[in-house]
Amino acid sequence: MGLSYAGDLTVQTVAERLPELLAELPEDGELELDLSAIDEVDTAGLQLLLVIKREATARGCPLRLTAVGDSLARLLALTRLDMRLDPARDTAEGETA
Amino acid sequence: MAKTILVVDDSASVRQVVGIALRGAGYEVAEAVDGADALRKLDGRKLHLIISDVNMPNMDGITFVKEAKKLPAYKFTPIIMLTTESQESKKAEGQAAGAKAWVVKPFQPPQMLAAVSKLIMP
Amino acid sequence: MTFESEMLAARQTFVVECRDLLDEMEHLLLGIEDTDDPQENVNALFRAAHTVKGSAGLFGLDHIVRFAHVVEAVLERLRSGEIEVSTELIGVLLPCRDHLADLVYGAEVTEHATDEQEATTDALLARLAPFVDENGGAGSGANAAEAAADGAASGERDVHLSLRFGADTLRDGMDPLSFVNYLATLGTVQRVRVIDDLLPEADAVDPERCYLAFQVQVRTAEPIERVEEVFEFVADDGDIRVLNPGTPAGAWQDLIDSFGDAGPAVAEILREFGAFDDAAVLDAATAIADAVSGVPEPATPAAPASKAASTTADAARPAPSGQGDKAASGQGDKAARDGRNIRVDASRLDRLIDLVGELVVAGAAASVRAERTRDGSLLEAVDDMMRLVEEVRDSAMQLRMVPIGTTFARFQRVVRDVSTSLGKDISLVITGGETEVDKALVERIGDPLTHLVRNAVDHGIESQEQRLAAGKPARGTLRLNAYHESGSIVIEVSDDGGGIDRDRVFAKAVERGLVDESASLTDSEVYDLIFEPGFSTAPQVTDLSGRGVGMDVVKRNVKALRGTIEVDSRRGEGSTLRIRLPLTLAIIDGFLVGVHGSSFVIPLEQVVECVELPSGVPDRNCMDLRGEVLPFVRLGSAFALGGDKPKRENVVVVESAGTKIGLVVDSLMGEFQTVIKPLGPLFEHVRGVGGSTILGTGDVALIIDVPGLVHRFGDRERARQFEAVAAHA
Numbered sequence A: 001m002g003l004s005y006a007g008d009l010t011v012q013t014v015a016e017r018l019p020e021l022l023a024e025l026p027e028d029g030e031l032e033l034d035l036s037a038i039d040e041v042d043t044a045g046l047q048l049l050l051v052i053k054r055e056a057t058a059r060g061c062p063l064r065l066t067a068v069g070d071s072l073a074r075l076l077a078l079t080r081l082d083m084r085l086d087p088a089r090d091t092a093e094g095e096t097a
Numbered sequence B: 001m002a003k004t005i006l007v008v009d010d011s012a013s014v015r016q017v018v019g020i021a022l023r024g025a026g027y028e029v030a031e032a033v034d035g036a037d038a039l040r041k042l043d044g045r046k047l048h049l050i051i052s053d054v055n056m057p058n059m060d061g062i063t064f065v066k067e068a069k070k071l072p073a074y075k076f077t078p079i080i081m082l083t084t085e086s087q088e089s090k091k092a093e094g095q096a097a098g099a100k101a102w103v104v105k106p107f108q109p110p111q112m113l114a115a116v117s118k119l120i121m122p
Numbered sequence C: 001m002t003f004e005s006e007m008l009a010a011r012q013t014f015v016v017e018c019r020d021l022l023d024e025m026e027h028l029l030l031g032i033e034d035t036d037d038p039q040e041n042v043n044a045l046f047r048a049a050h051t052v053k054g055s056a057g058l059f060g061l062d063h064i065v066r067f068a069h070v071v072e073a074v075l076e077r078l079r080s081g082e083i084e085v086s087t088e089l090i091g092v093l094l095p096c097r098d099h100l101a102d103l104v105y106g107a108e109v110t111e112h113a114t115d116e117q118e119a120t121t122d123a124l125l126a127r128l129a130p131f132v133d134e135n136g137g138a139g140s141g142a143n144a145a146e147a148a149a150d151g152a153a154s155g156e157r158d159v160h161l162s163l164r165f166g167a168d169t170l171r172d173g174m175d176p177l178s179f180v181n182y183l184a185t186l187g188t189v190q191r192v193r194v195i196d197d198l199l200p201e202a203d204a205v206d207p208e209r210c211y212l213a214f215q216v217q218v219r220t221a222e223p224i225e226r227v228e229e230v231f232e233f234v235a236d237d238g239d240i241r242v243l244n245p246g247t248p249a250g251a252w253q254d255l256i257d258s259f260g261d262a263g264p265a266v267a268e269i270l271r272e273f274g275a276f277d278d279a280a281v282l283d284a285a286t287a288i289a290d291a292v293s294g295v296p297e298p299a300t301p302a303a304p305a306s307k308a309a310s311t312t313a314d315a316a317r318p319a320p321s322g323q324g325d326k327a328a329s330g331q332g333d334k335a336a337r338d339g340r341n342i343r344v345d346a347s348r349l350d351r352l353i354d355l356v357g358e359l360v361v362a363g364a365a366a367s368v369r370a371e372r373t374r375d376g377s378l379l380e381a382v383d384d385m386m387r388l389v390e391e392v393r394d395s396a397m398q399l400r401m402v403p404i405g406t407t408f409a410r411f412q413r414v415v416r417d418v419s420t421s422l423g424k425d426i427s428l429v430i431t432g433g434e435t436e437v438d439k440a441l442v443e444r445i446g447d448p449l450t451h452l453v454r455n456a457v458d459h460g461i462e463s464q465e466q467r468l469a470a471g472k473p474a475r476g477t478l479r480l481n482a483y484h485e486s487g488s489i490v491i492e493v494s495d496d497g498g499g500i501d502r503d504r505v506f507a508k509a510v511e512r513g514l515v516d517e518s519a520s521l522t523d524s525e526v527y528d529l530i531f532e533p534g535f536s537t538a539p540q541v542t543d544l545s546g547r548g549v550g551m552d553v554v555k556r557n558v559k560a561l562r563g564t565i566e567v568d569s570r571r572g573e574g575s576t577l578r579i580r581l582p583l584t585l586a587i588i589d590g591f592l593v594g595v596h597g598s599s600f601v602i603p604l605e606q607v608v609e610c611v612e613l614p615s616g617v618p619d620r621n622c623m624d625l626r627g628e629v630l631p632f633v634r635l636g637s638a639f640a641l642g643g644d645k646p647k648r649e650n651v652v653v654v655e656s657a658g659t660k661i662g663l664v665v666d667s668l669m670g671e672f673q674t675v676i677k678p679l680g681p682l683f684e685h686v687r688g689v690g691g692s693t694i695l696g697t698g699d700v701a702l703i704i705d706v707p708g709l710v711h712r713f714g715d716r717e718r719a720r721q722f723e724a725v726a727a728h729a
Helices: A014-024 A043-059 A070-079 A092-096 B012-024 B035-041 B061-070 B088-097 B109-119 C003-031 C038-058 C062-079 C087-106 C115-131 C143-151 C176-185 C224-229 C249-258 C260-273 C278-293 C323-329 C346-373 C376-399 C405-422 C439-460 C464-469 C502-511 C523-531 C548-560 C706-728
Strands: A002-009 A031-041 A063-068 B004-008 B028-032 B049-053 B079-084 B101-105 C157-164 C187-195 C213-220 C239-243 C401-403 C426-431 C436-438 C476-485 C488-495 C564-570 C574-582 C587-595 C598-603 C607-612 C622-625 C628-634 C650-656 C659-665 C667-675 C689-694 C700-704
Touching (some): A002 A014, A031 A070, A043 A070, A063 A070, A070 C176, B004 B012, B012 B028, B012 C038, B049 B109, B061 B088, B079 B109, B088 B101, C003 C038, C003 C087, C087 C115, C157 C176, C157 C224, C157 C249, C157 C260, C176 C213, C187 C260, C239 C249, C346 C376, C346 C667, C376 C401, C405 C426, C405 C439, C405 C476, C436 C439, C439 C548, C502 C523, C523 C548, C523 C564, C548 C564, C587 C650, C628 C650, C650 C667, C659 C706
Parallel strands (some): A002 A031, A031 A063, C598 C700, C628 C659
Antiparallel strands (some): C157 C213, C157 C239, C187 C213, C401 C436, C587 C598, C587 C667, C607 C650
């Protein structure tokens, strides 16, 4: 199952995004999240992804970030969380970062 | 996409210099001449940061911060208060109102840019 | 524009702004020995010097900052009462102001002072020296540069940062990762680990709360203090620790302990980072091994634990509020600070408005005469002129209009102070602050409003216990609202308190002999009694408002501004005091009428319509206006004018505060613009008259005070009418 998100993943939007994302977690199988169209991410957004990732793992439906935008790629690189969230990078910048 | 900062100060020269510094660092800058004017400019546009003076005519900075924090679209917008070293109590008032960051006047552009880049990533 | 030319333009703006402030400083210094309240002048002087210094600092005009700083320090001592105003001091401060002006004007062309200017600076600083505190007053302007220079002293090493942020950090708009990112400006960010052990399950998580903590290693040559400074905005609410690799084991153990359940994970990260020196690792090894094995369950779970000595919290904590707060919050001199505008002496503006008023009258006279000539082209020319005169009038009036919001904002403080001293919790909600009103009115309405606000806080809103008992929220709400309505500005002070106790007001009025026990009064008539002199209903006398708080004084003040005040109240739900004021004091659009050979002007904004008085109206002073009962007043008898009733009489229907009455006059002479001249002291007490004016013909006409008349005749007549109708039915 694949899902694509656009807009911001920031403190301004996380309260809305959390229930949305939880509702999208499938009963079984894998959730593929395409975040390449996300404009802005901050600590709240990153925290949200960690919550979802953990919840997905607990439910036995692995979450995969199929693509991330520049902004998120930078944060993941800064926090060394790219290993944990294991995003597939599809942007040229992501490749070299 | 460049991030947008609203600069609120009744002194035209302060707005000018801060504007020059911020634009030079790649930010978009919007300006307001006092709290009331600033509140009018919180019209739904996307702002990443607000820099506001404390003592201003029409509506002072503290009142402006309180009002801004009531608006859903701006309740999480970081705010830098321009305080002075003789106004420690104003800083506390500003913090209580929701302006958690400050720059002490007199400051020079590099100090302002440092505060800004602590709060928002380029 | 290039950067240089932009900065040059900005510096010119700075000079223009400072010119105003410097003029003000001179004026204040010259007046300081003659004024009743020198403190006010000192405060304004201090702020002016401070603003000049602040802006100069922004431009890196260090020679101005250096000089202004000492001047400011002297003014600060004057402000705090450490030194006193003396002829010697003024004698030094005046040349200081002149020199400051010289330096500022010089900045228009150069960033540096001339040798001559530097010499004057030094000479004046020497003269200021006796007034400067030996201990304090030393530079603050150049501090930043010095601090930066200090930084290079310590050698490069790997500093460890443990960052835990307050729960509200994200909601406050602070982005922890942005701070981490900023660390790159101090050196190289070697490693970062996110600690998410404190993050709850998805169904229990508050996504706007900050759960994440960070361990960061930065290779930098900056001293610890400079690294800590990065986090000064979040240090108060969080737990920020910056440790050198050589820091003794105890501090590392503290750090690990502060993470509670996540301690072992933190210890593991420290080990992985190689955060501490070889020497220290020996000491710390056993402690960390303990922590990793996780045997001792720490008592403090997720909540931020005690802060280590190295947090920056103390440095960042604000000092208790002091004198400076009060002075700075005074908005009285905001106009002076308002550098982007041209400041005009109020008396000059008043003179202009006066002249425009005379111009309007003269124009009206010319217009009357032109009409008599029946000269078409002259009439056209006069019409054009009158149109322009009207525009000039409107523009001139606009000059005096200011939003009422500033006046309102002042009350935040009043409400806070008064409610705190009474142990009440009251929030002030302000709406309509953008509503514009004549500056002269704004200045004069402040005191009455203060009375009303204090009164509402004191008597209007109940104690927290009473509110809770009545099923209301403990926190009371006071509202200030303003809006325009038919040529008036309406200001409302509302509270959600207990409302006015009609029976108690009535009983008190009877007791005071204000009304007869048998009188049957409408609710609003009863409420109006609170404006009678010496009236009070509060059972408990507080030191804040005392007895009755001079509601009569409030009413008198409002009346003096040609305004009215009324009360709306609902038992248990609260009260609203509504002040209605004319937009401006100087000029009105009037409707000219004739009564028994005299002329009267009725303010046009209060005129609803004109109708002919139906013949055969009985003596009862009311008529039928399209099925509505309209009480009326014969102006001729109201003002006891002699003369015969004409065959046909006209009724001018006027409205005030929602009540309509008719004014019976002989002739209608049309619209007329006029300047209000206040009545002389002889006539001040004449009811129903708000002023006089001179007609184009040179005759004097009285201006009708419609609210006064409506109040006098409207309510009573209507009540009587209803009773009559009821009795009839």
